[in-house]
Amino acid sequence: MNIQSLSTEQLQSLEQELTAEYKSFQAQDLKLDLTRGKPSSEQLSLSDSLDGILTGNYKNEDGTDTRNYGGIDGIIEMKRLGAAVLGVEQNEILVGGNASLTLMYQCVLQAYLFGFDGPDSAWNKEEKVKFACPVPGYDRHFSICEAFGIEMVNVPMTDTGPDIEALTDLVKSDPSVKGIWCVPKYSNPTGIIYSDETVAAIAGLANIAGPNFKVFWDNAYIVHDLVANPGTLANVMASAKEQGTQDSILQFCSTSKITHAGAGVAFLNATEKNLATFKKSLGIATIGPDKINQLRHAILLPNMDALAAHMRKHAEILKPRFDLVLSALQEAFGDNDLGSWESPEGGYFISFDTQPGLAKEVVSLAGQAGVKLTPAGATFPYGEDPNDQNIRIAPSVPTLQEVESAMQIFVNCVKLATVRKALA
Ligand code: PMP
Numbered sequence: 566m567n568i569q570s571l572s573t574e575q576l577q578s579l580e581q582e583l584t585a586e587y588k589s590f591q592a593q594d595l596k597l598d599l600t601r602g603k604p605s606s607e608q609l610s611l612s613d614s615l616d617g618i619l620t621g622n623y624k625n626e627d628g629t630d631t632r633n634y635g636g637i638d639g640i641i642e643m644k645r646l647g648a649a650v651l652g653v654e655q656n657e658i659l660v661g662g663n664a665s666l667t668l669m670y671q672c673v674l675q676a677y678l679f680g681f682d683g684p685d686s687a688w689n690k691e692e693k694v695k696f697a698c699p700v701p702g703y704d705r706h707f708s709i710c711e712a713f714g715i716e717m718v719n720v721p722m723t724d725t726g727p728d729i730e731a732l733t734d735l736v737k738s739d740p741s742v743k744g745i746w747c748v749p750k751y752s753n754p755t756g757i758i759y760s761d762e763t764v765a766a767i768a769g770l771a772n773i774a775g776p777n778f779k780v781f782w783d784n785a786y787i788v789h790d791l792v793a794n795p796g797t798l799a800n801v802m803a804s805a806k807e808q809g810t811q812d813s814i815l816q817f818c819s820t821s822k823i824t825h826a827g828a829g830v831a832f833l834n835a836t837e838k839n840l841a842t843f844k845k846s847l848g849i850a851t852i853g854p855d856k857i858n859q860l861r862h863a864i865l866l867p868n869m870d871a872l873a874a875h876m877r878k879h880a881e882i883l884k885p886r887f888d889l890v891l892s893a894l895q896e897a898f899g900d901n902d903l904g905s906w907e908s909p910e911g912g913y914f915i916s917f918d919t920q921p922g923l924a925k926e927v928v929s930l931a932g933q934a935g936v937k938l939t940p941a942g943a944t945f946p947y948g949e950d951p952n953d954q955n956i957r958i959a960p961s962v963p964t965l966q967e968v969e970s971a972m973q974i975f976v977n978c979v980k981l982a983t984v985r986k987a988l989a
Pocket of ligand 1: 602663664665666667703748753783785818819820821826831
């Protein structure tokens, strides 16, 4: 369907056809939801053996009674797992509670209020603090910046990660840019993997940035492959060490989308120096993390082989949902310019760009036909997509049948919004 080549009469008759189809969807009174990227109950059940897995033995391999207080940086088994997942040194891992988002928040808090290098390094000593935000990106990262009054500067995403020229120009020219948010593998929401050159460039940003620059490397989807031989992500900490910028790297991941999303284990990877600083503050807020849950996880996932086998079970459940979304998009928009998208090999999202100015309308139309989508703009700082075109599709929770129905409606809404605009 090439909208530009249609006459007004043809557009009008297409609009009538699409409206009739849209009304038939409305009449079905469906309640479908493609909003948040969370695991389905079927996925959560893959880890139900966590419950009762300890069978009364609460001691870990070094004899720590995990029921008691203490162990601010977590148990040894989980440090080993976190280090293996991220490809870093075990002494550069802190194992926390159930949410990596909390660790990210606490790291921003540390950098902002106390500094990682003494009080003079605290960002709040600066007149202005800014973050580079690759867009589209993860809304909860942006919420952390907003909570601290950190100004967010958009950097466009490409299919190899943030536009490195734009990013380096920004960081070089503006020393008030103190950080960047990155989801380097199966980026939320575009699903791409940062290229090796991009990883190296971001790992080295601290060499061209103003003082106290930090890279928030949110590796939430590092083991969340959907295909057998996925693309690989370069090691940011290794690259930073080569460039002498290792103290600028704060890397995060968690088992939220591996085991139980609300009751998993989170990891922070940073240099020993940064971890020591972080632990000092953390030790004021808590006497230690939930080590019993860490031990449960260590038994369920004793090594990388066990983890990989577990992730394959997730992929078996998730992949058909992604395939349905992608084939619906391909069939409807593969031969025209009504929309564009990436085909991710992992993660939780498919990101769809409408023609400029239509995302809000599509989300609204879909909502009125029973398909809930993440609000347009949510993938941008301050909820403002300057081109009003990005929509994040999260197909993990609905059933296959529901994903199929939701995509029929989505496709109809994209076409309808585009044709109506052409007629306006
Ligand atoms: N980072 C990204 C990029 C995410 O998509 C999510 C979950 N949607 C999180 C972090 C949240 O992780 P956690 O549950 O460990 O806080």
